[in-house]
Each structure stands twice: as structure tokens, then as C-alpha cells.
Amino acid sequence: MITLNQTRTGLLAEIEATDRTGEPLRQLTDPRFANEDVRVRFRSHAREELFSLLKLALTERFAAVPRQELIRDLLVPLRNVLGNAFRHGNGSDPVKAVSVELVLTRMGAFIAITDEGAGFDVASTFRRFQAGEIFFANQGDGFRNLHRAASLVSYEHGGRTALLCFRPTPERAEGKRPFFPQSTPGLEIPNAGWLQNQLTAEVPEFSRDRVRIESCQLYAASGHAGDHCGPRYVLRMAGCDGRPAGTRVLTASMHASDMAAEADFEAATRLHAATGLKGLRIPRPLARLAAAPRLVLYEFDPWMNLREYLTLHSSPDELRHCAARMGRALARLHRSQVAFRSAAPEPINGLPPTVFSRVETNLELLAGGCELLDRFRRSVHPGWMRGSWESQRIETPVHGDLSWDCIHFGGDGRFYLYRFATCQRSDPGLDLGGFVADLRCFTLCCHDAETYRMSRDAFLGSYNSRVEHPVDQDQLLLYTVLVLSERLRRFDRQATGDLAHQFHALETVMRDRDWETTAREVTL
Secondary structure (H helix, E strand, C coil): CECCCCCHHHHHHHCCCCHHHCCCECCCCCHHHHCCCEEEEEEECCHHHHHHHHHHHHHHHCCCCCHHHHHHHHHHHHHHHHHHHHHHHCCCCCCCCEEEEEEEECCEEEEEEECCCCCCCHHHHHHHHHCCCCCCCHHHHHHHHHHHCCCEEEEEHHHCEEEEEECCCHHHCCCCCCCCCCCCCCCCCCCHHHHHHHHHHHCHHHHCCCCCEEEEEEECCCCCCCCCCCCEEEEEECCCCCCCCEEEEEEEEECCCHHHHHHHHHHHHHHHHHCCCCCCECCEEEEECCCCCCEEEEECCEEEEHHHHHHHCCCHHHHHHHHHHHHHHHHHHHHCCCCCCCCCCCHHHCCCCCHHHHHHHHHHHCCCHHHHHHHHHHHCCHHHHHHHHHHHCCCEEECCCCCHHHEEEECCCCEEECCCCCCEEECCHHHHHHHHHHHHHHHHHHCCHHHHHHHHHHHHHHHHCCCCCCCCHHHHHHHHHHHHHHHHHHCCCCCCCHHHHHHHHHHHHHHHHHHHHHHHHHHC
């Protein structure tokens, strides 16, 4: 929260900082950053690069902190402060830099971010924010995010320096990292030195003198704060041709088999080259190393999956806007002419001759399946749909196992589609059902039924306006039930945690359909 009466001295006292931290470190990649009480100082001209490095380093440092807490109380405020410093303070002038000072202790983190601008009247701006006035850009979203975070935020030097103090709950502040498997079974995470040597040996763009790797740092991205996207490798690139040195972040997708890694790399390569998606980009697949064939390296740095992003941007309008964006992106993917040599082994990717039989079989095998099966048969009109289904069925390039865990918001402010081992030519409704299944799960937690219906309609309408063969509400229901029932069958039948939530979503999707059918009949 913003508390303007706090000073630098007071915020440092909050994390029990002392003068015993020694000389400031100059690099975030210094191994002492992860565990010791340290002070770090440096300057940067690159906003996206700076946030990406800070995000990785702080996630590693606070691996024991629950991910939502770390995002809401540290990473989002940090990104807002950096954005204000570069955009408003420095006026987006590339010549001007931002200075960063971090103090890390066992109790938390203190971060001071200073721009080279003229400053601003902090007290007056904060009063306008509290009064609900519109100021700056985006209606004051930066101040809003800062004020709702648990971290303490203040300013000095006439607004040129923002002070941020993050204090995780005591049992999570010590830096004790819980044990989490950091690799796919049978596949260890390659160390940074080995990977640097292999990139230089195997990837042509790194073997040339003009693109030289000076150093490589590994971030495991594990623990409670990890994002489950895979470890990150931060490459420090040597400057050349008069250009300054820079960094590149690689995300490692780790697979259980050579075949899965080959399918992932091949599909991503073809999609990246062919689709030209804008609202939902395909990250660049950089390499699949011969010395580590189950490892695929992508040149992008994901930050939050779609569920985490929409939890922070919680308004119904934002949800509808995002759903429409994803509908447009999937339409473009399905219209592409990409061909895949590899087919995924997941059973959901090959629809049986009779879709209804597949759904009915799934529902019968689930706990409480008899009631679900009865509701399913009431909700859908089998006589009509069985007659039209086969005649309308088409095959297009699809992701094949789409969920919100495969859609990521990057530190560069763009959305990315990820995980391509299941890509093939199949029924496009599988992707639509996967998206709507998670939409229903999400709205059960965060919104009401009307917001779900409006967002679903925005998604489907946006999709249908861009494809030759539109999908109607009844067909979308069948796809959604198919995806949810397939997901539940992959796991143990005792639905706990997220499984219980998906089970509830399955029930609710069909109950919503009953309500909508009745409402239409009453209207008519």
C-alpha cells in the first residue's frame, strides 16, 4: 500500500537491514543474491530486460513464498514502478537510465528505483487517486496496483525515487526453499556452463564471432513461487559492432521422451514461421540440442499464465476483452495451413466416430456419473446434433490440449501460446472446449454466471466471425463437456483440489445450458 509518511530509514528497518551487507553487488546474477543479506546497485536503459532479470532473481530468492503473494505484492508493484520510471519519469527517452538499489535480508526486500526526470507532486497525485479522479494514463492503474499490494510504497527526491518494501509472512521470509522436483523424471536440468558450451557448439548464431555468449546463469524457477514453465537461462551477450552488451532469456521446455520433445520443437517451429499471430504469439523455438534431445529451448520469458493474469485484472470487462482476443487468435491458428508430421498420443486428440458415445462413456465412469449423464442428455439435443455433426466436422491445425496454463503473459507485455507437443490436424472444437472449460472454472471462483455467459459469447462470436465453419452454442457445450470429462478421467477419480473444481465446472456447464434453454423458450 502507498504510505507517504514512510522514509527510506523506516522501510529498511522493516526488513531489519543493517550496514553489515558489505560492498554493493553489481550483477543480479551474482550467486550471493539468492541466499545472503546483500545490497545491489546498478543502472539500466532497457525496461523489459530489467524487469525480466529482476523477476527471475527475486522469484529465485523468494522461492518459498506462494506464487500469488509474490506476484501481487512484489512483482506487479515492481513492474508498475519501473514502468512509471521509464515512461513518465524519463519520458521514454532511451538516453536516460533508471537506477536500482536492492537490499535483501532474511526478512524481505527493499527496492529503490530512481529515474532521471523532473519528479512529480506525489502528495497531490495521491490525493487525486484517493478521490477517484482520472490522471496519467490507464486511469491510474499503476497507483491502484501499488495501493492494493501488501508491500509498503513511498517516495523521495520529489517523486524521482520510488521506495518499495516487500515483507513476506515470517515463515516464508527466511529463504528456506521447499522441495519441488526440478526436472522431468530421468532428465536433470543442464547446468549453465554446460548449456553455454553446447549452444556455442551446436547453434550457428552463437558460433559466429559477432554473437558471443559471455556468461550463462541458470534459474530453476521452482518452489512455491515457480511458474511451472521450465528453468530459465539468462545469457549475457558480448557487445559488438559498437553495440552495448545485452541479455537474452531462454525458457527450457523439458519432456519425458525424445518423441515428445521432437513434436514440440517441430510444431513450434512451423507455427512460429507460418501463423504470424499477433494477439497470441508463438515464442521462437531456438534449439533442440543433440546432446540433450529431450530439452527444447525457447527465446521468451513467460511471467503469468492466463489465469494468474486475469486474477489480477479482475474486471468483467477485462475478462470479456481477453476472451474476444483469444477467440480471434484461435481463429487465425485454425485458418493456417500448417501441417504436422507428429501426432500426439493423448486420447482427446482423436475424436471417436461418435462424439456422444465418448462423452457418455466418460460421464458414466466418473463419480456421480449417472446424474451427470442424465443432465447431459437433457442439456443437448442428440437427434439434431447427431444429424449435423459429421457433415460439419472439419480438421484444422489445433493446439490439441489447450488450457489457460498454455497461454502466458510475458514480461514484454505480450501473450504467448506455449507447449506444442500435442499439435496436429484435428477438430478445432477441441481448442474451443479447452478454453471455455477453464473460463467456466475461473468464473466459478471470481465472477458470476452472467459474466461467464458474456465472456463465452464474446469468445465464440469473435472466433466465428473469422472462420468459414462457425461453431454454435450447442456444439461448444459438447466440446466443453468432452474436455472436462477427459481431464477428469486422466486423474484419480477422487476429485480433490483442482479436480473438485473441474468436476463442479462440468456440472455447472450443463446446468447453465438447462437454464439458457429454458430462458430462450420463455422468450419465444
